[in-house]
Amino acid sequence: MTTAFEAYDLAGTKLRNRIVMAPMTRSRAQEPERIPTALTAEYYAQRASAGLIITEGIQPSAVGQGYPNTPGLHSAEQVEAWRTVTDAVHAAGGVIFAQLMHTGRIGHPALLPDGLVPVGPSPVRAEGRVHTHDGMAEFVTPRELTEQEILRTVRDFADAARNAIAAGFDGVEVHSANGYLLHQFLAVNSNRRSDRWGGSVENRIRLTVEVARAVAAAVGPHRTGVRLSPGGTFNDVTDDADLAGTYVPLVTELASLGLAYLHLVEKAGRELTGRLRAAWPHTFLLNPGTGSRVPAGPDALGLVRNGTADLVSYGALFLANPDLPARLAAGEPLNEPDRATFYGGGARGYTDYPALG
Template structure:
């Protein structure tokens, strides 16, 4: 996710004198193509173009996980996206993986999100909630007292997570029982129902980047042999059943799934991801989901992306693998038919009016990494529009 730009294009003296103030350089020729700015219908969610805002953790909701007025301003600023996918939202208290991330499991959280969605809709936008259970990623200090992190199997991830007490090593999670897995499925369904009550246009299930759904899919983190693992069908089961259950509750047209085949982030081990993801996509394809969101980890994964797109048969959003953050050249993926939408992360973070800037070919603000997570308005709502 992100951008490849180098910041605002400046450097030309306004009156030709070397001592004069610098003026913006003329933008490069626009990269608009025939399809990038075409309308798209996601089973009833009508999009004005093909440039989506990728989900990005920003950690500004406070310890109670309640969205704030500042968050409403942030998302409304970016309402010109074809579709906003929210930051990861925990479907239950035990699903939290990072400090100050929002939830969708309490009445206060639903009310807080209603203010966000009202602001986005008031600005003409559309927004899906990304439901993200972190599973083994996180730390007990981030959870309610007495709770521990859970996962398909008692296999710890390597590395550390930031907490209010500083960085802490990931702990060995508690293996979910079969009954607890079913209860977790129910948590997703309740959170999806809450998302609709909060005014979201739909939900995206986060099955990527090493979080709980991905942990079930990956043989390195799923060592079960009880029907929720032990085979391709077993490892696919949780992802498929979550998707089916949420689609049954709120409608397939308001349900989407994000996957990242082979992505090693958060200690995921998937030596041969194609069998699991092919089986998963073939199982959910008949549902008629709003879209499938594919996050590529390396350019060599493009062939698998194309095969999954063929098997899915519906709209595909792509967060492509690039040498740097996703930039202007990603628009060609829509024109050539590799994807129906392209999701931008850091570039949307720093440029609230990104579609207009892409249409014009720039210029682009540069993201400030020091303010990406936590804090206030700085590096959040203070990026200028054109």
């Protein structure tokens, strides 16, 4: 019987176990360079006992930033700074992928340099507010991307993937979930286009597929994963009511690229999870029960044992427990995550959670 504590071969990359650290925005990058710091390297190295670390969302271009103090991978300074993080993780025996996240219409002009404004598939404002350096602000109506700008965005993702490998990452995850740009193209309420990037299912899934294709061509499909969150409503997105009708074709198209893994944020229930698992012939990574105020706990390890997933990812519990695999293996008590310190700040709530012993 397979357990989550056994080693795993991820498209040629050896993982020490099947327990994954999920990507989590922490908003501790140094501005204006938008680079990780020595504290970032310490934070990730502390968690190197994960089978795989997936970083916080990293913007592939300047206009892709949606929150204060989030890091990029589109400048030489950023590549150099990320190298200190990957070196620290590798020295501790870990494997680390960079998550590439373009926030699209989620953000505010106050967060962007050089007079840039948030962009999206259509000029449809998201309901809600965003943190800025001057406090909370309403989302703005995004500028609709032109055909040429969409193609430029695809190239930005591919360039950022190349930068990730140059920075020492073992691979990248394309973020097409949680209401950010690629999910905005999938969603029927944010994508009102009538060209080849909107309308039909084939058109709405096109950008995610083309970005994944470009990234795989740039760094290799064995170094490329994709994250999806069918049925998720975070950041005011509404998927087509027929989730399987959108996501089974999308997963099938992505599967044809031979990617390393699919990372599913489970929002719509186990039945859809099973259908997408059946459509995906490669490594299936599940982030179970996402959205609950009570994070997934030790019971989620059973999803590997019963074959629901090959790998299982933890977010808040990995944030609060740098040695999470050891705690789960030993049945030890778990530190509680401090939500007040999730975003911004320094070491408190970041690198000061105690490990066993």
